[in-house]
Amino acid sequence: MSEQIMSIRDAIRERRSIKQFNGQPVARQEFMAIIDDAVWAPNHGNREPWRLVVACEEQLPALHELLRDLAIPKWQELSSEALAKQMEKFTLAGAYAFVIVPEDVRQKERLEDYAAASIFIQNIQLLAWEKGIGSCWKTPAFLDNPKFREALKVQAGERVIAMLQLGHFDETPKGKERKTAAQIVTGFGE
Helix, strand or coil: CCCCCCCHHHHHHHCCECCCCCCCCCCHHHHHHHHHHHCCCCCHHHCCCCEEEEEEHHHHHHHHHHHHHHHCCCHHHCCHHHHHHHHHHHHCCCEEEEEEEECCCCHHHHHHHHHHHHHHHHHHHHHHHHCCCEEEEECCHHHHCHHHHHHCCCCCCEEEEEEEEEECCCCCCCCCCCCCHHHHCCCCCC
16 A cells, blocks of 8 residues: 555544555654654643554564564474464564553553553554554553563553554455444433
8 A cells, every 4th residue: 555645534434453464564764753743642631651662674573583482372383384374463564563551550540541542552553544554453461471571671560551563465454334423422411
């Protein structure tokens, strides 16, 4: 997919979660430019309660090893072909961002920070989509694994809330119907 100019409405309605990447890398410089724009997400008290661990280009092989070790049980027992097939869900993405937020002990602030980081993630997804780069926001169980946290240098009092895969793709999935405003809105006092 080539870079395109689109309206905000079109970006929101046409963006899809991409799960079938084609293996083309995402350039670090391009990814950093997306992040530079995405940080303009609204956030309570302008706390900007997020930080990212990013892997792209030459960093991907080491990340793939970590993901293999944590996400594919008994990978050592698999044939090289079977392992390569299972690893495609990781190796075909062209870049990764792991989104980390503080775990504030105050519930209100913790929820505000999670909400703000979620908006930040969507900004990344929409900005990438505009450039013809797909993404998929995932929350696999290994995000809380102590070995994974250590590899990402996640500190006590922080939580990894998302694994964001980005990459180029050959086919856009069809969109699924969404509820309409009439289905989800109740007027005040009704």
